[in-house]
Amino acid sequence: MNSSLERYTERVEQYASRFPRFPRFVDVTMVLALIGCAFFGTQLSLPGENRPDTGKSLEILLGLSCLVLLKYRTHTRTVVVVVAGVTIAAIARGYLLTPMLLAPLLAAMYWLAVLCDRPTVRLYALVATVALLTVNLFSDGMRDLSPVLTVIGPVFWMALPLVGGSLARLRRDYLEAVKSRAEHAERTREEEARLRVTEERMRIARELHDVVAHHLALANAQAGTAAHLSRSNPEQSRKILDDLAGTTSSALRELKATLGLLRQDDRPKGEGLEPAPGLARLPELIDSYRSAGLEVVVHQEGVRRPLTPGVDLTAYRIVQEALTNVAKHAPERATHVGFTYADSRLLITVSNDGPATATATAGNGASGGFGLRGMRERAQSIGGDLCAGPRPEGGFEVTTALPLQPSAAVEGESP
Numbered sequence: 001m002n003s004s005l006e007r008y009t010e011r012v013e014q015y016a017s018r019f020p021r022f023p024r025f026v027d028v029t030m031v032l033a034l035i036g037c038a039f040f041g042t043q044l045s046l047p048g049e050n051r052p053d054t055g056k057s058l059e060i061l062l063g064l065s066c067l068v069l070l071k072y073r074t075h076t077r078t079v080v081v082v083v084a085g086v087t088i089a090a091i092a093r094g095y096l097l098t099p100m101l102l103a104p105l106l107a108a109m110y111w112l113a114v115l116c117d118r119p120t121v122r123l124y125a126l127v128a129t130v131a132l133l134t135v136n137l138f139s140d141g142m143r144d145l146s147p148v149l150t151v152i153g154p155v156f157w158m159a160l161p162l163v164g165g166s167l168a169r170l171r172r173d174y175l176e177a178v179k180s181r182a183e184h185a186e187r188t189r190e191e192e193a194r195l196r197v198t199e200e201r202m203r204i205a206r207e208l209h210d211v212v213a214h215h216l217a218l219a220n221a222q223a224g225t226a227a228h229l230s231r232s233n234p235e236q237s238r239k240i241l242d243d244l245a246g247t248t249s250s251a252l253r254e255l256k257a258t259l260g261l262l263r264q265d266d267r268p269k270g271e272g273l274e275p276a277p278g279l280a281r282l283p284e285l286i287d288s289y290r291s292a293g294l295e296v297v298v299h300q301e302g303v304r305r306p307l308t309p310g311v312d313l314t315a316y317r318i319v320q321e322a323l324t325n326v327a328k329h330a331p332e333r334a335t336h337v338g339f340t341y342a343d344s345r346l347l348i349t350v351s352n353d354g355p356a357t358a359t360a361t362a363g364n365g366a367s368g369g370f371g372l373r374g375m376r377e378r379a380q381s382i383g384g385d386l387c388a389g390p391r392p393e394g395g396f397e398v399t400t401a402l403p404l405q406p407s408a409a410v411e412g413e414s415p
Helices: 002-018 022-042 057-071 076-092 099-115 118-137 147-229 234-260 279-291 309-329 356-364 371-381 408-413
Strands: 296-301 335-341 345-352 385-390 396-403
Touching: 022 057, 022 099, 057 076, 057 099, 076 099, 076 118, 099 118, 099 147, 118 147, 147 234, 147 279, 147 309, 147 371, 234 279, 279 296, 279 309, 309 335, 309 345, 309 371, 309 396, 371 385, 371 396
Parallel strands: 296 335
Antiparallel strands: 335 345, 345 396, 385 396
Protein backbone atom coordinates (compact mmCIF):
# COMPACT_ATOMS: atom_id res chain seq x y z
CA MET A 1 0.00 0.00 0.00
CA ASN A 2 2.86 2.35 0.84
CA SER A 3 4.52 1.73 -2.51
CA SER A 4 1.22 2.44 -4.30
CA LEU A 5 0.81 5.67 -2.34
CA GLU A 6 4.39 6.70 -3.14
CA ARG A 7 3.86 6.02 -6.84
CA TYR A 8 0.66 8.07 -6.75
CA THR A 9 2.42 10.92 -4.93
CA GLU A 10 5.34 10.91 -7.37
CA ARG A 11 2.91 10.97 -10.30
CA VAL A 12 1.06 13.95 -8.80
CA GLU A 13 4.38 15.76 -8.25
CA GLN A 14 5.38 15.12 -11.86
CA TYR A 15 2.13 16.58 -13.11
CA ALA A 16 2.53 19.54 -10.74
CA SER A 17 6.03 20.29 -12.06
CA ARG A 18 4.88 19.92 -15.67
CA PHE A 19 1.70 21.98 -15.37
CA PRO A 20 1.96 25.03 -13.06
CA ARG A 21 -1.83 25.26 -12.61
CA PHE A 22 -2.24 21.58 -11.72
CA PRO A 23 -1.88 22.11 -7.92
CA ARG A 24 -4.65 24.73 -7.97
CA PHE A 25 -6.87 22.32 -9.91
CA VAL A 26 -6.21 19.60 -7.31
CA ASP A 27 -7.02 22.01 -4.47
CA VAL A 28 -10.32 23.05 -6.02
CA THR A 29 -11.26 19.43 -6.65
CA MET A 30 -10.39 18.54 -3.06
CA VAL A 31 -12.52 21.41 -1.69
CA LEU A 32 -15.51 20.40 -3.81
CA ALA A 33 -15.18 16.81 -2.59
CA LEU A 34 -14.96 17.99 1.04
CA ILE A 35 -18.06 20.17 0.62
CA GLY A 36 -19.91 17.12 -0.64
CA CYS A 37 -18.67 15.02 2.29
CA ALA A 38 -19.63 17.68 4.83
CA PHE A 39 -23.10 18.09 3.32
CA PHE A 40 -23.61 14.33 3.28
CA GLY A 41 -22.44 14.19 6.92
CA THR A 42 -25.15 16.65 7.95
CA GLN A 43 -27.77 14.27 6.57
CA LEU A 44 -26.73 11.35 8.75
CA SER A 45 -28.27 10.53 12.14
CA LEU A 46 -28.77 7.57 14.44
CA PRO A 47 -31.75 5.27 13.77
CA GLY A 48 -34.89 6.71 15.28
CA GLU A 49 -33.32 10.13 15.70
CA ASN A 50 -34.17 13.25 13.74
CA ARG A 51 -31.64 15.63 12.34
CA PRO A 52 -31.28 18.88 14.27
CA ASP A 53 -33.30 21.72 12.86
CA THR A 54 -30.69 24.45 12.35
CA GLY A 55 -31.83 25.71 9.00
CA LYS A 56 -29.24 26.13 6.29
CA SER A 57 -26.93 28.50 8.15
CA LEU A 58 -24.70 25.81 9.65
CA GLU A 59 -24.49 23.89 6.39
CA ILE A 60 -23.44 27.10 4.65
CA LEU A 61 -20.78 27.65 7.32
CA LEU A 62 -19.47 24.13 6.76
CA GLY A 63 -19.22 24.84 3.03
CA LEU A 64 -17.41 28.12 3.66
CA SER A 65 -15.00 26.39 6.03
CA CYS A 66 -14.14 24.01 3.18
CA LEU A 67 -13.39 26.99 0.95
CA VAL A 68 -10.98 28.27 3.60
CA LEU A 69 -8.90 25.14 2.93
CA LEU A 70 -7.74 26.74 -0.33
CA LYS A 71 -5.36 28.80 1.83
CA TYR A 72 -3.83 25.85 3.67
CA ARG A 73 -0.36 26.48 2.14
CA THR A 74 -0.03 30.06 3.41
CA HIS A 75 -2.32 30.16 6.48
CA THR A 76 -2.22 26.61 7.79
CA ARG A 77 -2.88 27.40 11.47
CA THR A 78 -5.72 29.80 10.69
CA VAL A 79 -7.36 27.20 8.46
CA VAL A 80 -7.22 24.62 11.29
CA VAL A 81 -8.78 27.05 13.78
CA VAL A 82 -11.63 28.05 11.43
CA VAL A 83 -12.47 24.51 10.29
CA ALA A 84 -12.23 23.09 13.82
CA GLY A 85 -14.47 25.85 15.19
CA VAL A 86 -17.20 25.28 12.59
CA THR A 87 -17.03 21.47 12.99
CA ILE A 88 -17.26 21.67 16.78
CA ALA A 89 -20.18 24.10 16.47
CA ALA A 90 -21.99 21.63 14.19
CA ILE A 91 -21.49 18.78 16.67
CA ALA A 92 -22.63 21.00 19.53
CA ARG A 93 -25.88 21.70 17.63
CA GLY A 94 -26.61 17.98 17.56
CA TYR A 95 -25.13 16.70 14.29
CA LEU A 96 -23.84 13.15 14.44
CA LEU A 97 -20.03 12.93 14.57
CA THR A 98 -19.09 10.88 11.52
CA PRO A 99 -16.01 10.73 9.27
CA MET A 100 -18.02 12.56 6.60
CA LEU A 101 -18.72 15.50 8.90
CA LEU A 102 -15.12 15.47 10.10
CA ALA A 103 -13.68 15.36 6.56
CA PRO A 104 -12.80 19.10 6.34
CA LEU A 105 -11.16 19.01 9.80
CA LEU A 106 -9.25 15.83 8.94
CA ALA A 107 -7.92 17.48 5.76
CA ALA A 108 -6.86 20.57 7.73
CA MET A 109 -5.08 18.41 10.33
CA TYR A 110 -3.29 16.48 7.58
CA TRP A 111 -1.85 19.64 6.04
CA LEU A 112 -0.96 20.92 9.50
CA ALA A 113 1.10 17.75 10.08
CA VAL A 114 2.76 18.14 6.67
CA LEU A 115 3.61 21.83 6.73
CA CYS A 116 4.21 22.73 10.40
CA ASP A 117 6.76 21.74 12.99
CA ARG A 118 6.06 19.00 15.50
CA PRO A 119 5.42 21.17 18.59
CA THR A 120 2.80 23.16 16.68
CA VAL A 121 1.17 19.97 15.39
CA ARG A 122 0.99 18.48 18.89
CA LEU A 123 -0.47 21.62 20.41
CA TYR A 124 -3.19 22.13 17.80
CA ALA A 125 -4.02 18.40 17.64
CA LEU A 126 -4.35 18.17 21.42
CA VAL A 127 -6.57 21.25 21.70
CA ALA A 128 -8.78 20.22 18.76
CA THR A 129 -9.16 16.63 20.01
CA VAL A 130 -9.97 17.65 23.58
CA ALA A 131 -12.54 20.22 22.38
CA LEU A 132 -14.05 17.69 20.00
CA LEU A 133 -14.33 15.02 22.71
CA THR A 134 -15.80 17.45 25.24
CA VAL A 135 -18.49 18.66 22.86
CA ASN A 136 -19.18 15.14 21.61
CA LEU A 137 -19.75 13.75 25.12
CA PHE A 138 -22.49 16.29 25.78
CA SER A 139 -23.98 16.33 22.29
CA ASP A 140 -27.58 15.28 21.82
CA GLY A 141 -26.67 13.26 18.76
CA MET A 142 -24.45 10.89 20.79
CA ARG A 143 -26.46 10.45 23.98
CA ASP A 144 -27.60 6.92 23.09
CA LEU A 145 -24.01 5.66 22.51
CA SER A 146 -21.66 4.41 25.16
CA PRO A 147 -18.99 6.83 26.39
CA VAL A 148 -16.27 4.44 25.20
CA LEU A 149 -17.43 4.61 21.59
CA THR A 150 -17.95 8.34 21.95
CA VAL A 151 -14.26 8.74 22.88
CA ILE A 152 -12.62 6.10 20.69
CA GLY A 153 -14.22 7.21 17.44
CA PRO A 154 -13.04 10.84 17.42
CA VAL A 155 -9.56 9.94 18.69
CA PHE A 156 -9.14 7.31 15.99
CA TRP A 157 -10.29 9.57 13.18
CA MET A 158 -8.17 12.47 14.39
CA ALA A 159 -5.08 10.24 14.60
CA LEU A 160 -5.29 9.12 10.98
CA PRO A 161 -4.49 12.46 9.28
CA LEU A 162 -1.78 13.22 11.83
CA VAL A 163 -0.01 9.92 11.12
CA GLY A 164 -0.45 10.29 7.36
CA GLY A 165 0.80 13.90 7.42
CA SER A 166 3.82 12.97 9.54
CA LEU A 167 4.76 10.20 7.10
CA ALA A 168 4.35 12.60 4.18
CA ARG A 169 6.57 15.18 5.92
CA LEU A 170 9.22 12.55 6.65
CA ARG A 171 9.20 11.47 3.02
CA ARG A 172 9.48 15.10 1.87
CA ASP A 173 12.38 15.75 4.26
CA TYR A 174 14.08 12.55 3.09
CA LEU A 175 13.77 13.54 -0.56
CA GLU A 176 15.09 17.03 0.21
CA ALA A 177 18.03 15.51 2.09
CA VAL A 178 18.79 13.18 -0.82
CA LYS A 179 18.58 16.09 -3.25
CA SER A 180 20.81 18.22 -1.02
CA ARG A 181 23.40 15.44 -0.78
CA ALA A 182 23.32 14.98 -4.55
CA GLU A 183 23.80 18.72 -5.11
CA HIS A 184 26.62 18.78 -2.58
CA ALA A 185 28.28 15.80 -4.24
CA GLU A 186 27.95 17.49 -7.63
CA ARG A 187 29.48 20.71 -6.29
CA THR A 188 32.27 18.70 -4.66
CA ARG A 189 33.00 16.90 -7.92
CA GLU A 190 33.08 20.20 -9.81
CA GLU A 191 35.38 21.80 -7.23
CA GLU A 192 37.64 18.74 -7.25
CA ALA A 193 37.75 18.82 -11.04
CA ARG A 194 38.64 22.52 -11.01
CA LEU A 195 41.30 21.87 -8.37
CA ARG A 196 42.80 19.06 -10.43
CA VAL A 197 42.81 21.23 -13.53
CA THR A 198 44.54 24.02 -11.59
CA GLU A 199 47.13 21.63 -10.15
CA GLU A 200 47.82 20.14 -13.58
CA ARG A 201 48.13 23.59 -15.12
CA MET A 202 50.60 24.65 -12.41
CA ARG A 203 52.57 21.43 -12.86
CA ILE A 204 52.85 21.94 -16.61
CA ALA A 205 53.74 25.60 -16.07
CA ARG A 206 56.57 24.58 -13.75
CA GLU A 207 57.81 22.02 -16.24
CA LEU A 208 57.75 24.52 -19.09
CA HIS A 209 59.48 27.14 -16.98
CA ASP A 210 62.23 24.76 -15.95
CA VAL A 211 62.79 23.48 -19.48
CA VAL A 212 62.64 26.86 -21.25
CA ALA A 213 64.56 28.86 -18.62
CA HIS A 214 67.30 26.27 -18.27
CA HIS A 215 67.96 25.62 -21.92
CA LEU A 216 67.62 29.23 -23.06
CA ALA A 217 69.94 30.45 -20.30
CA LEU A 218 72.43 27.71 -21.13
CA ALA A 219 72.18 28.34 -24.88
CA ASN A 220 72.67 32.06 -24.30
CA ALA A 221 75.77 31.43 -22.18
CA GLN A 222 77.19 29.00 -24.74
CA ALA A 223 76.54 31.35 -27.62
CA GLY A 224 78.18 34.25 -25.76
CA THR A 225 81.22 32.17 -24.86
CA ALA A 226 81.54 30.89 -28.44
CA ALA A 227 81.33 34.44 -29.81
CA HIS A 228 83.99 35.57 -27.33
CA LEU A 229 86.36 32.73 -28.32
CA SER A 230 85.61 32.75 -32.04
CA ARG A 231 88.79 34.71 -32.89
CA SER A 232 91.18 33.80 -30.08
CA ASN A 233 90.36 30.07 -29.90
CA PRO A 234 88.38 28.86 -32.92
CA GLU A 235 88.74 25.19 -31.94
CA GLN A 236 87.19 25.76 -28.53
CA SER A 237 84.53 27.94 -30.14
CA ARG A 238 83.54 25.13 -32.50
CA LYS A 239 83.33 22.69 -29.56
CA ILE A 240 81.03 25.07 -27.71
CA LEU A 241 78.87 25.48 -30.82
CA ASP A 242 78.58 21.69 -31.03
CA ASP A 243 77.43 21.68 -27.38
CA LEU A 244 75.00 24.45 -28.25
CA ALA A 245 73.44 22.23 -30.90
CA GLY A 246 73.07 19.49 -28.28
CA THR A 247 71.51 21.96 -25.85
CA THR A 248 68.87 23.09 -28.34
CA SER A 249 68.17 19.49 -29.33
CA SER A 250 67.70 18.53 -25.68
CA ALA A 251 65.40 21.54 -25.22
CA LEU A 252 63.25 20.43 -28.13
CA ARG A 253 63.01 16.89 -26.75
CA GLU A 254 61.95 18.05 -23.29
CA LEU A 255 59.46 20.53 -24.72
CA LYS A 256 57.99 17.74 -26.81
CA ALA A 257 57.75 15.51 -23.76
CA THR A 258 56.08 18.24 -21.68
CA LEU A 259 53.64 19.39 -24.34
CA GLY A 260 52.84 15.77 -25.15
CA LEU A 261 51.10 15.59 -21.76
CA LEU A 262 48.47 17.96 -23.13
CA ARG A 263 47.59 15.73 -26.06
CA GLN A 264 44.42 13.70 -25.94
CA ASP A 265 44.78 10.75 -28.28
CA ASP A 266 44.51 6.98 -28.22
CA ARG A 267 48.20 6.25 -27.84
CA PRO A 268 49.29 4.23 -24.83
CA LYS A 269 50.44 6.30 -21.89
CA GLY A 270 54.00 7.50 -22.36
CA GLU A 271 54.36 6.33 -25.95
CA GLY A 272 56.63 8.65 -27.91
CA LEU A 273 57.49 10.74 -24.82
CA GLU A 274 60.89 11.09 -23.23
CA PRO A 275 61.16 9.70 -19.68
CA ALA A 276 61.18 12.26 -16.89
CA PRO A 277 64.74 13.33 -16.00
CA GLY A 278 66.35 12.47 -12.68
CA LEU A 279 69.67 12.63 -10.84
CA ALA A 280 71.01 9.94 -13.19
CA ARG A 281 71.26 12.74 -15.77
CA LEU A 282 73.07 15.06 -13.36
CA PRO A 283 76.53 14.54 -14.99
CA GLU A 284 75.05 15.52 -18.35
CA LEU A 285 73.50 18.62 -16.75
CA ILE A 286 76.79 19.61 -15.06
CA ASP A 287 78.77 19.12 -18.28
CA SER A 288 76.38 21.38 -20.18
CA TYR A 289 77.00 24.22 -17.72
CA ARG A 290 80.75 23.60 -17.67
CA SER A 291 80.79 23.87 -21.44
CA ALA A 292 79.21 27.30 -21.07
CA GLY A 293 82.08 28.38 -18.82
CA LEU A 294 80.46 27.82 -15.39
CA GLU A 295 82.67 26.16 -12.79
CA VAL A 296 80.59 23.53 -10.97
CA VAL A 297 81.88 21.37 -8.12
CA VAL A 298 79.75 18.40 -6.96
CA HIS A 299 80.26 16.62 -3.66
CA GLN A 300 78.30 13.94 -1.83
CA GLU A 301 78.04 12.83 1.79
CA GLY A 302 76.54 9.59 2.98
CA VAL A 303 75.59 6.46 1.08
CA ARG A 304 73.56 7.13 -2.02
CA ARG A 305 70.01 5.84 -1.68
CA PRO A 306 67.42 5.00 -4.38
CA LEU A 307 64.82 7.72 -4.89
CA THR A 308 61.19 7.48 -5.88
CA PRO A 309 60.34 8.99 -9.31
CA GLY A 310 58.72 12.07 -7.76
CA VAL A 311 61.69 12.83 -5.48
CA ASP A 312 64.17 12.08 -8.26
CA LEU A 313 62.50 14.50 -10.67
CA THR A 314 62.10 17.19 -7.98
CA ALA A 315 65.77 16.97 -6.98
CA TYR A 316 66.88 17.26 -10.60
CA ARG A 317 64.63 20.24 -11.36
CA ILE A 318 65.71 22.13 -8.23
CA VAL A 319 69.40 21.69 -9.07
CA GLN A 320 68.70 22.64 -12.68
CA GLU A 321 66.84 25.84 -11.72
CA ALA A 322 69.48 26.84 -9.16
CA LEU A 323 72.29 26.41 -11.72
CA THR A 324 70.25 28.35 -14.28
CA ASN A 325 70.00 31.30 -11.88
CA VAL A 326 73.74 31.17 -11.27
CA ALA A 327 74.47 31.01 -15.01
CA LYS A 328 72.28 34.07 -15.61
CA HIS A 329 73.47 36.25 -12.72
CA ALA A 330 76.92 35.08 -11.52
CA PRO A 331 78.53 32.85 -14.17
CA GLU A 332 82.07 33.92 -13.33
CA ARG A 333 82.03 32.43 -9.83
CA ALA A 334 82.44 28.82 -8.70
CA THR A 335 79.28 26.93 -7.84
CA HIS A 336 79.06 24.08 -5.32
CA VAL A 337 76.38 21.39 -5.48
CA GLY A 338 76.15 19.15 -2.41
CA PHE A 339 74.10 16.02 -1.72
CA THR A 340 73.79 14.70 1.83
CA TYR A 341 71.92 11.41 2.34
CA ALA A 342 70.54 11.11 5.89
CA ASP A 343 68.28 8.44 7.38
CA SER A 344 65.05 9.75 5.90
CA ARG A 345 66.00 12.93 4.03
CA LEU A 346 68.08 14.05 1.10
CA LEU A 347 69.66 17.46 1.72
CA ILE A 348 70.60 19.37 -1.46
CA THR A 349 72.67 22.53 -1.31
CA VAL A 350 73.53 24.75 -4.28
CA SER A 351 75.74 27.73 -3.44
CA ASN A 352 78.03 30.07 -5.31
CA ASP A 353 80.78 32.50 -4.41
CA GLY A 354 79.42 35.41 -6.41
CA PRO A 355 78.61 38.86 -5.04
CA ALA A 356 75.70 38.82 -2.61
CA THR A 357 73.81 41.60 -4.41
CA ALA A 358 73.80 39.89 -7.79
CA THR A 359 72.91 36.43 -6.63
CA ALA A 360 70.31 37.63 -4.17
CA THR A 361 68.45 39.15 -7.08
CA ALA A 362 68.54 35.77 -8.79
CA GLY A 363 67.21 33.96 -5.76
CA ASN A 364 64.43 36.16 -4.51
CA GLY A 365 62.73 36.62 -7.84
CA ALA A 366 63.09 40.39 -7.88
CA SER A 367 63.59 40.25 -11.60
CA GLY A 368 60.04 39.02 -12.03
CA GLY A 369 60.80 35.32 -12.54
CA PHE A 370 59.15 32.32 -10.98
CA GLY A 371 62.25 30.19 -10.34
CA LEU A 372 62.32 30.32 -6.54
CA ARG A 373 58.54 29.95 -6.29
CA GLY A 374 58.60 26.94 -8.59
CA MET A 375 61.42 25.28 -6.62
CA ARG A 376 59.56 25.81 -3.35
CA GLU A 377 56.30 24.46 -4.81
CA ARG A 378 58.11 21.39 -6.11
CA ALA A 379 59.69 20.68 -2.73
CA GLN A 380 56.43 21.18 -0.82
CA SER A 381 54.48 18.99 -3.24
CA ILE A 382 56.35 15.89 -2.03
CA GLY A 383 56.55 16.86 1.64
CA GLY A 384 59.89 18.70 1.58
CA ASP A 385 60.91 22.28 2.19
CA LEU A 386 63.27 24.80 0.61
CA CYS A 387 65.19 27.81 1.87
CA ALA A 388 67.05 30.36 -0.22
CA GLY A 389 68.93 33.52 0.63
CA PRO A 390 72.28 35.35 0.53
CA ARG A 391 75.24 33.89 2.36
CA PRO A 392 76.99 35.93 5.09
CA GLU A 393 80.33 35.52 3.33
CA GLY A 394 78.87 36.50 -0.06
CA GLY A 395 77.02 34.72 -2.80
CA PHE A 396 73.71 32.93 -2.64
CA GLU A 397 72.59 29.54 -1.37
CA VAL A 398 69.60 27.32 -2.06
CA THR A 399 68.99 24.51 0.44
CA THR A 400 66.23 21.93 0.17
CA ALA A 401 65.37 18.85 2.22
CA LEU A 402 63.41 16.13 0.43
CA PRO A 403 61.99 12.94 1.96
CA LEU A 404 63.60 9.78 0.63
CA GLN A 405 60.32 7.85 0.89
CA PRO A 406 57.33 10.24 0.75
CA SER A 407 53.92 8.93 1.70
CA ALA A 408 51.77 7.39 -1.02
CA ALA A 409 49.27 10.28 -0.94
CA VAL A 410 52.00 12.93 -1.32
CA GLU A 411 53.84 10.92 -3.94
CA GLY A 412 50.68 10.65 -6.00
CA GLU A 413 50.37 14.42 -6.01
CA SER A 414 53.98 15.13 -6.92
CA PRO A 415 54.62 16.78 -10.29
